[in-house]
Amino acid sequence: NAGVTQTPKFQVLKTGQSMTLQCAQDMNHNSMYWYRQDPGMGLRLIYYSASEGTTDKGEVPNGYNVSRLNKREFSLRLESAAPSQTSVYFCASRFGASSGNNEQFFGPGTRLTVL
Amino acid sequence: GENVEQHPSTLSVQEGDSAVIKCTYSDSASNYFPWYKQELGKRPQLIIDIRSNVGEKKDQRIAVTLNKTAKHFSLHITETQPEDSAVYFCAASISPGTYKYIFGTGTRLKVLA
Numbered sequence: 001n002a003g004v005t006q007t008p009k010f011q012v013l014k015t016g017q018s019m020t021l022q023c024a025q026d027m028n029h030n031s032m033y034w035y036r037q038d039p040g041m042g043l044r045l046i047y048y049s050a051s052e053g054t055t056d057k058g059e060v061p062n063g064y065n066v067s068r069l070n071k072r073e074f075s076l077r078l079e080s081a082a083p084s085q086t087s088v089y090f091c092a093s094r095f096g097a098s099s100g101n102n103e104q105f106f107g108p109g110t111r112l113t114v115l
Numbered sequence: 116g117e118n119v120e121q122h123p124s125t126l127s128v129q130e131g132d133s134a135v136i137k138c139t140y141s142d143s144a145s146n147y148f149p150w151y152k153q154e155l156g157k158r159p160q161l162i163i164d165i166r167s168n169v170g171e172k173k174d175q176r177i178a179v180t181l182n183k184t185a186k187h188f189s190l191h192i193t194e195t196q197p198e199d200s201a202v203y204f205c206a207a208s209i210s211p212g213t214y215k216y217i218f219g220t221g222t223r224l225k226v227l228a
Contacts (some may be wrong), residue, residue: 033216040124042204042220043159050214058215059116090158094214102147102208104216106158 002026004107006091013081020109021076022113023091030096032074033104034058034066036087043090049074051096081114088112117142119207121219128195129227136222138205139187147208148188149216150179154201162191162203195226 001092004025013019030051035043035058040052047066056065063085065077074093078085091107121138128134140148146167151159163171165179165188172179176195181188188207192199205219 016175035218040220042121043218045217048215059217096214102164103149104162106141106160108158 004091004093004105006089006107006110008110009108010111012115013078014115015082016039017081018077018079019081021089021091022073023075023107023113025091025093025105026072027093027105028051028071028095029093029105030071031094032068033092033094034061034064034074034076035090035092036060036085037109039089046076046089081112083114086112086114117145117207117209117217119205119217119219121205121222123222124220125223125225127225127227130195131199132195134190134192134199134224134226136190136196136203136205136224137187137196138189138207138219139185140207140217142207142217143184143186145207145209146185147216148179148181149206150190151204151206151218152201153204159204178179180226192224195224197226200224200226 007022025032034046042044049055052071067075089110092104094104095101149164152162153159176193178191202221206216209215
């Protein structure tokens with residue numbers, strides 16, 4: 001099992017450019033999440049998908065869109081990147097509430113710099 | 116809105132001493148409280164968690180206590196070792212069924228040899 005994988009690992013964008021961060025999990029998890037991590041701010045939820053076919057906003061959704069492509073894959077898109085979106089982005093997944101297993105498993109992260 | 120406060124932001128202890136990190140949460144419906152450890156440049160990894168129907172849970176040198184009335188929970192690490200040096204995050208689930216967690220801002224623990 002690869003667990004949760006993310007691509008790319010590093011990315012540099014210019015202001016106004018767009019890009020998509022990819023996330024996939026092979027643990028048959030139902031729920032998937034996108035977080036951003038900034039120094040001193042902890043992990044803040046951008047968007048999440050409770051189950052395939054559903055997505056919902058988290059704490060800091062502005063400037064982002066998501067797609068739950070299938071049960072395995074959950075992508076995060078920046079349509080017009082801004083310097084304020086410079087951050088480390090983590091994808092995570094978990095089985096889902098009905099399983100009784102609440103643990104979130106994190107991917108290795110994507111370090112994004114917007115110039 | 117819901118939030119989780121975590122203290123202290125940095126903590127230095129001598130090897131072999133104990134370390135305590137505290138968190139308070141605002142959502143009285145929160146029922147799951149995980150703690151994650153993040154080493155430099157790595158992903159967060161779960162080290163221990165507790166549900167609201169339990170007051171304390173222990174796993175070797177790590178323990179977590181929960182006070183639902185006061186809405187706070189704490190991480191206790193005994194006999195600290197240099198490899199315990201990392202950033203620790205607490206989190207709390209938001210209202211049941213929302214599948215969301217709110218994270219604290221992290222504590223950087225340094226264990227001095």
